[in-house]
Amino acid sequence: MTTSPETHSLNRPEDVLAYIPHALGFQPRNSLVMLILERNALSATLRVDLPLLGPGADDTRIAARHYLGILRKVQEATAVFLAVYPPECADPHPGPLPYSGLVAELGDRLRGAGIQVRDAWLVGPESWYSYHCQGPGCCPEAGHPVPELALTETHLRLVVAGSAPTHEPWDGSGAPAWVNRGQIRDHLELMLARFAGPQRHELLLRRWGDLLAQDPAAAERRMRSDAVFCASLLATLHEKPVRDMLPFLAGHGLRPAVCALAETTADATPGAAAALFSGFLLGHSELAPDWRRLDGFWYLLRDLLGVAAGADEAALLCLLAWIEWARGRGSSALALLGGCLAKEPGYRLAVLLRQLLEQGEMPDWVADKDRAWHPEAMPAASA
Template identity: 30%
Template sequence: MNDFIKFTGPADILAFIPHTLGETPKESFVALTMQGNKLGATLRLDAPFQQDPVAFAQTVVSYLTADEAATGSLLVIYTDEDTTDDPRPYSGHVQALRAELDTAGMPLQDAWLVTSELWRNYHCTDTSCCPAQPLDSITTSNGNAALIYRGSAVAGFTEPAPFTGDAAAREVIAAHKPDGWPEDLEASRAAWAKVLDDPKSLSTEIAHQLAGALQHPTIRDYMMSDIVPHATEQFTSVMLGVFLGRPDWARVDTAQEVAFELMKTTPEGQRAPMLCLIGWLEWLKGKSSFAARYFKLALEDVGGYRLAELLGELVSRGLLADCSRDPKKAYDRRLRG
């Protein structure tokens, strides 16, 4: 089967974005690179409210230049900012971005504005030639139909399931927290690897064991990095999303699913490690907004939880995982359900 889908108009491109990001952006700038007549990388950043236009533009382009095959670019601005006085919101930022993209050799080929009610061409405000379009023209586009036919689905943020265990779970999990000896580390990593290889083997007893292991910071970090197999000396790089090859994204999805299952047997106050794990994997996939929400939930679960604070800082600074910037390594959800 031909993996390429032919897009014939702006509505098709606008339909593609929620599929590749996993959500419909809000108050965001989404930049796409073009490789000739093909779409390349997709980048989402929060709308630059009160940010310096030039600095913002330079940040965007620094990410897009990871696509070495890019010959051009597209821009979509999602916002409900009041545009009564200026029909082009963030015009200074777009102008600065256009200049930086020209300098980088990937000139801006077109741009669109999407609100909660309509979408239209960003540059052309002449309604006689560029009228505003209803949002349902995106969902009914041929591009959206083709993506759904290929098995793609736009998945929203997944709230953690409520705790369904018994009252003794908290003490059981606490009792399973390792002391940190090397044999504890190896036993925890082995149990974790077995469940990732066979998620159906996860029982309540094993869930409590893994939840307990995740309470130990060092063992937690090793279990997280074991999701993407690596050499020992690459530990720090893995946590920052720097991989020599393409991650096994199916294994990443499995790890997230297992973490959600663990939380069903883990009471509040012990869930922060699992929430951080899920958020970190979302960050690796390039879904920073989802990642930030999980880190926030982790801090609500355990106030001052250090890992959530550190990972949240990556997101707040606009840093992207290295793998999400490389089209050859990035998570591709277009053909995933």
């Protein structure tokens, strides 16, 4: 679920359908997308996989009940737009639209819960149709052309703002290699052989804290220009207590992270700092994450993929996945975890995070517009 800024005017179906890939970051397929409104303001965008429906009505009822349960997490929801992106490659033939039964069942349940269905559409590769059409005066037999969505003001405005949806969720591949990659990895091997151990955990954590205190562009220049410093950042990813602490460091600051690290690595019973840390990682926090620092952290992690390999690359992909999950972009998080496990099968953190996502867990703050992440244009990856 992606929480949306309230500056988008979505008065026409074309504007809504043009907005969806930008909200998700990719073009959905085999998906049901729900744009959730609080009164007349767009609140969040939720994407779920379409169900495998059998010939009977039970599967449809079960799926609709499940979707309603997810949407209820946005407690102030008053209305919703529905968009179905079928898995088939071809546009539908004349006749009843695919998933009509699911849309009708879900619509009935939403209205029963006091949530208005503003409109619902089927979106194929070339054409889109409204499920609410009452005759040929609404949707032509061949549907409305999808390519024209790229000409809407909504799409063009978002492109100018820096949004560039991809065809598939990014799996972490394609990062360009740094010119000094070999030098950095040589330093990393020496560090892992000589300096690993708990005595260095706080030092490594503080190095990340110093980096995150800088502007992301300045921090990137430091990483790229200082091979020894960059190697120490990668070494951090091989120390599991520090690796796991990094999202908390970015989201809540250095001092709470240092306290939590001390409590989680000590023999004594963990205290309040450790509890705050573990709750934050599982998405349970009354405080709003520091999204400016987390966005900067994501930017640096993405850049480090150009020098990473093996276990440190797997750790980077997991951390990127956690941030995407924290943002409410579960599909993007799963794609990154899939990319991680394709390269490092059985990597424990990726397995655990994927289980968390597949259970449908979402952070508490995702459904709270005051604490949730709001999409902004991110810096382009460095060449």
